[in-house]
Amino acid sequence: MTTKLFGEPVQRREDRRLITGQGRYVDDLGGNALAAAFVRSPHAHARIRDIDVSAALDVDGLVAIYTWEDLPERVRDPLPLLIPHPALTHGRTAYPLAREIVRHVGEPVVMVVARDRYLAEDAAALIEVEYEFLKPVVGIEEAAQGAHLVHEDVPGNVGAHLVQEVPSPQGRSAGEAIDAAPHTLSFRLDFERSASMPLEGRGVYARWDADDRSLRVFSSTQTSTSVRMAIAAKLGLPLPSVEVIAPDVGGGFGVKIVHPWPEEVLVPWAAMLLGQEVKWTEDRREHFISSAHERGQVQHVRVGFDDEGHILGLEVTILHDHGAYTPYGIIVPIITSTQLLGPYRIGAYRVEFSSIYTNTVQVTPYRGAGRPQGVFCMERTMDRVAAHLGLDRAQVRAANFIQPDEFPFDQGLIFQDGRPLIYDSGDYPESLRMIKELIGWDGFAALKAEAAAEGRRLGIGLACYVEGTGVGPYEGGHVQVTSDGRVHVSTGLTSQGQGHETVFAQIAASELGVPLDSVSVVTGDTRRFGYAVGTFASRAAVMSGNAIALACRKVRDKALRIAGEALEADPRDLEIEDGVVRVAGNPGASIPLATVAVLSNPLRYAFDEETKRATQFTGVASMDRPPVDEGDEPGLEGRDYYSPVRSTFASGMHAAIVETDPDTAEIRILRYAVVHDCGNLINPMIVEGQIHGGVAQGVGGALYERMVYDGHGQLLNASFMDFLMPYATEVPFIETAHLETPSPLNPLGIKGAGEAGVIPVSAVIASAVEDAEGITIDRMPISPSELYELRDRPRS
Amino acid sequence: MTEALHEISLTVNGVVRQARVPGRRLLSDCLRHELGLTGTHVGCEHGVCGCCTVLLDGAPVRSCLTFAVTVDGHEITTVEGLAGPDGSLSPVQRAFSECHALQCGFCTPGFLCTATALLRDNPTPTDDEVVEGISGNLCRCTGYQNIVKAVHRAAELMGDEA
Numbered sequence: 001m002t003t004k005l006f007g008e009p010v011q012r013r014e015d016r017r018l019i020t021g022q023g024r025y026v027d028d029l030g031g032n033a034l035a036a037a038f039v040r041s042p043h044a045h046a047r048i049r050d051i052d053v054s055a056a057l058d059v060d061g062l063v064a065i066y067t068w069e070d071l072p073e074r075v076r077d078p079l080p081l082l083i084p085h086p087a088l089t090h091g092r093t094a095y096p097l098a099r100e101i102v103r104h105v106g107e108p109v110v111m112v113v114a115r116d117r118y119l120a121e122d123a124a125a126l127i128e129v130e131y132e133f134l135k136p137v138v139g140i141e142e143a144a145q146g147a148h149l150v151h152e153d154v155p156g157n158v159g160a161h162l163v164q165e166v167p168s169p170q171g172r173s174a175g176e177a178i179d180a181a182p183h184t185l186s187f188r189l190d191f192e193r194s195a196s197m198p199l200e201g202r203g204v205y206a207r208w209d210a211d212d213r214s215l216r217v218f219s220s221t222q223t224s225t226s227v228r229m230a231i232a233a234k235l236g237l238p239l240p241s242v243e244v245i246a247p248d249v250g251g252g253f254g255v256k257i258v259h260p261w262p263e264e265v266l267v268p269w270a271a272m273l274l275g276q277e278v279k280w281t282e283d284r285r286e287h288f289i290s291s292a293h294e295r296g297q298v299q300h301v302r303v304g305f306d307d308e309g310h311i312l313g314l315e316v317t318i319l320h321d322h323g324a325y326t327p328y329g330i331i332v333p334i335i336t337s338t339q340l341l342g343p344y345r346i347g348a349y350r351v352e353f354s355s356i357y358t359n360t361v362q363v364t365p366y367r368g369a370g371r372p373q374g375v376f377c378m379e380r381t382m383d384r385v386a387a388h389l390g391l392d393r394a395q396v397r398a399a400n401f402i403q404p405d406e407f408p409f410d411q412g413l414i415f416q417d418g419r420p421l422i423y424d425s426g427d428y429p430e431s432l433r434m435i436k437e438l439i440g441w442d443g444f445a446a447l448k449a450e451a452a453a454e455g456r457r458l459g460i461g462l463a464c465y466v467e468g469t470g471v472g473p474y475e476g477g478h479v480q481v482t483s484d485g486r487v488h489v490s491t492g493l494t495s496q497g498q499g500h501e502t503v504f505a506q507i508a509a510s511e512l513g514v515p516l517d518s519v520s521v522v523t524g525d526t527r528r529f530g531y532a533v534g535t536f537a538s539r540a541a542v543m544s545g546n547a548i549a550l551a552c553r554k555v556r557d558k559a560l561r562i563a564g565e566a567l568e569a570d571p572r573d574l575e576i577e578d579g580v581v582r583v584a585g586n587p588g589a590s591i592p593l594a595t596v597a598v599l600s601n602p603l604r605y606a607f608d609e610e611t612k613r614a615t616q617f618t619g620v621a622s623m624d625r626p627p628v629d630e631g632d633e634p635g636l637e638g639r640d641y642y643s644p645v646r647s648t649f650a651s652g653m654h655a656a657i658v659e660t661d662p663d664t665a666e667i668r669i670l671r672y673a674v675v676h677d678c679g680n681l682i683n684p685m686i687v688e689g690q691i692h693g694g695v696a697q698g699v700g701g702a703l704y705e706r707m708v709y710d711g712h713g714q715l716l717n718a719s720f721m722d723f724l725m726p727y728a729t730e731v732p733f734i735e736t737a738h739l740e741t742p743s744p745l746n747p748l749g750i751k752g753a754g755e756a757g758v759i760p761v762s763a764v765i766a767s768a769v770e771d772a773e774g775i776t777i778d779r780m781p782i783s784p785s786e787l788y789e790l791r792d793r794p795r796s
Numbered sequence: 797m798t799e800a801l802h803e804i805s806l807t808v809n810g811v812v813r814q815a816r817v818p819g820r821r822l823l824s825d826c827l828r829h830e831l832g833l834t835g836t837h838v839g840c841e842h843g844v845c846g847c848c849t850v851l852l853d854g855a856p857v858r859s860c861l862t863f864a865v866t867v868d869g870h871e872i873t874t875v876e877g878l879a880g881p882d883g884s885l886s887p888v889q890r891a892f893s894e895c896h897a898l899q900c901g902f903c904t905p906g907f908l909c910t911a912t913a914l915l916r917d918n919p920t921p922t923d924d925e926v927v928e929g930i931s932g933n934l935c936r937c938t939g940y941q942n943i944v945k946a947v948h949r950a951a952e953l954m955g956d957e958a
Contacts, residue, residue: 021835250902497900
């Protein structure tokens with residue numbers, strides 16, 4: 001790497017357009033498109049008796065109204081179940097428009113297309129849908145009792161049931177290990193629903209070219225390649241005739257990995273049928289009631305441990321509420337149940353989950369994707385063990401750590417990618433040392449006593465996590481150097497603000513030895529790269545970053561070979577710096593990469609002065625070889641893929657000091673510290689930004705955000721006025737420190753960083769509030785009024 | 797059921813613009829769809845998130861809570877109007893980029909307008925004043941820390957240039 005850019009806090013290249021109002025989000029496009037709006041179910045569970053559209057027909061500007069009955073074959077079928085799993089014995093997905101039954105408030109029933117959105121909503125408001133009410137199933141434990149069913153053919157509302165067991169090294173089951181342990185505890189934990197809640201909702205804009213019989217779709221998605229395949233299949237179009245582009249996307253955080261949404265099928269279908277551009281932009285209420293939520297679990301824990309706090313056996317039984325449908329399979333509870341173990345070596349482990357249907361919005365991954373619940377469970381357990389034994393909480397954690405010389409460490413479970421849960425690298429004792437130092441763990445007792453003397457209540461909390469990142473199956477990268485010397489990089493996965501244009505350019509510039517400014521990066525555009533999986537699971541930097549690096553290495557090898565011929569030098573003696581190939585130690589012998597690009601493509605026709613060099617009468621070519629050698633290709637470009645044998649495991653530890661108000665029970669975070677290890681850092685500024693944003697979402701999840709459903713399945717707080725996301729006034733200053741334990745699994749030695757910030761926050765805050773109050777905290781989020789009530793509850 | 801249209805004239809980013817809009821057309825929709833200024837974003841449609849913040853006669857307002865017909869004859873500044881006529885970025889814009897105060901960029905136009913007005917009224921705000929000043933805008937990506945830093949940095953840049 002001749003140009004040192006990898007590892008530098010390079011300014012983002014995305015920023016210029018975004019700070020000048022020149023970003024291109026879906027709703028910024030298609031100014032003349034027709035607008036779609038949807039009539040959605042106001043009931044959580046009902047049978048559709050009749051749909052009367054007659055009153056809507058007079059609305060000025062109305063173009064079309066569609067119900068399920070109007071949809072053709074394939075389009076009318078249930079949406080795909082994206083991730084099948086043998087344990088998901090009763091997977092169910094929604095129809096794009098409800099057929100007979102609606103199963104949650106917000107389910108789309110009728111699609112309206114009109115000249116603009118105002119008129120489409122006018123028409124939608126005049127459509128009368130007659131419903132016969134069915135009993136709504138709300139609340140995870142009520143649902144699990146199975147007295148009423150969400151789907152008639154799913155007994156007990158159980159979509160999936162999965163058990164994983166890891167016996168102790170002595171061959172004891174978790175139950176046996178717990179029974180034989182000197183100390184045992186059992187308790188229940190609750191974690192409420194929240195949601196990704198990107199500030200830009202979903203959106204789809206479709207252009208059908210009737211002459212060309214091709215379709216171009218812009219979607220605010222985390223996976224344009226997969227949306228493309230789904231649309232082509234649903235609409236019966238040849239794949240090459242469909243292009244899907246994720247333009248600027250205003251945040252995703254998981255919810256936009258779900259696809260195809262009903263609207264992603266219906267909007268392109270309507271555009272084809274009508275022969276006109278159609279666009280749908282989700283409004284905020286629709287996002288609350290029609291997209292997806294996450295978190296939401298009840299956990300029962302039984303743990304056995306010795307006098308030093310070593311966990312000898314752990315049994316966890318999880319009830320997971322997955323809402324009305326399971327398009328994303330059981331990824332969330334699988335992650336909870338496997339990532340729960342964190343940085344610890346547990347004697348014997350048994351985890352069992354039931355994934356349960358309710359008449360609520362479907363549950364699919366939200367940043368952290370099941371890990372915050374798992375970490376909450378494990379870390380609450382550690383705190384309980386410490387409290388029971390009267391030991392320091394950090395000490396109990398340290399007693400259970402996997403040691404640095406134990407990697408790779410096999411946890412004996414199957415992870416979300418269907419592969420063994422084997423940690424690749426890490427240094428947990430060092431992380432703990434760093435976080436204790438950063439927050440001042442050892443000096444806190446004095447600080448707390450000092451505050452107590454003034455009538456103030458302070459508490460400190462700590463939580464550790466391990467995060468499987470960079471899951472497969474693969475990503476690819478394409479790198480092309482054109483005859484102007486510019487480097488064009490593309491990868492199929494999408495961006496929602498992570499700064500991929502910058503970090504991928506850093507990787508390419510470092511690998512190729514070219515100036516950063518000569519590199520441009522395109523993501524999420526199937527016109528440029530058709531093979532990809534998507535952006536989720538903190539995988540973009542690991543997957544596409546490495547794929548782009550590998551593609552660059554191919555290009556570099558080819559450039560050195562061609563330059564070697566031109567300079568009559570051994571390619572092994574060449575280096576590339578600032579876009580120029582040089583003979584090392586002989587500055588006079590050099591050739592610009594732009595010229596190498598020209599020479600790489602033997603021409604018959606010159607198109608400018610520079611390209612004359614590559615034409616056929618220049619006399620530079622060997623007469624003994626064809627212009628393009630066997631096995632070679634014209635052009636200075638390369639494509640490669642990165643497909644890991646398994647995930648790479650980032651880790652970290654967070655600590656916080658909180659103050660609780662003795663009178664009002666207000667909870668204030670005084671300090672928040674993060675130690676983070678995602679292997680080699682590509683751009684520390686961007687990694688820190690990811691951590692800040694994650695922690696802010698974690699603070700929301702710990703203290704403010706919850707989805708409040710009433711017994712009828714109505715979401716009572718489906719607006720930003722009522723669903724409380726943190727403003728600047730609620731998020732503490734975040735102190736960070738980095739540890740870099742490179743991953744041995746990939747060429748760049750990197751691990752994912754996108755989700756890390758959010759994962760342990762609820763566990764940390766619970767730990768700190770418990771320390772401040774001396775009251776057991778067993779459910780999150782916690783509001784001041786809940787803390788106030790807890791103070792009156794008899795101590796357990 | 798054809799809606800009556802109203803002729804309005806407003807000065808947007810220093811340019812007089814005309815539009816014919818129904819009485820119910822929101823200023824945010826008018827800017828985005830009638831006038832093609834899509835830099836102003838809509839995140840919640842009910843005045844909570846602040847993405848749609850524009851300057852109305854210099855004061856930050858929620859364009860999603862403002863009917864376009866009510867700003868007839870007034871001056872509007874949107875994010876597209878913050879840079880100089882030659883395209884040179886304003887101190888607030890430069891500071892946001894320099895401090896990594898944006899990620900997905902969707903809320904950014906609202907923050908830029910808010911911070912521009914904040915610093916015009918208070919060129920040397922304290923930390924609390926900055927936090928208070930931006931506390932009407934939601935950001936889901938950055939955790940605000942770098943936004944606060946950027947507002948201070950912008951104050952510094954403006955001080956240097958004054």
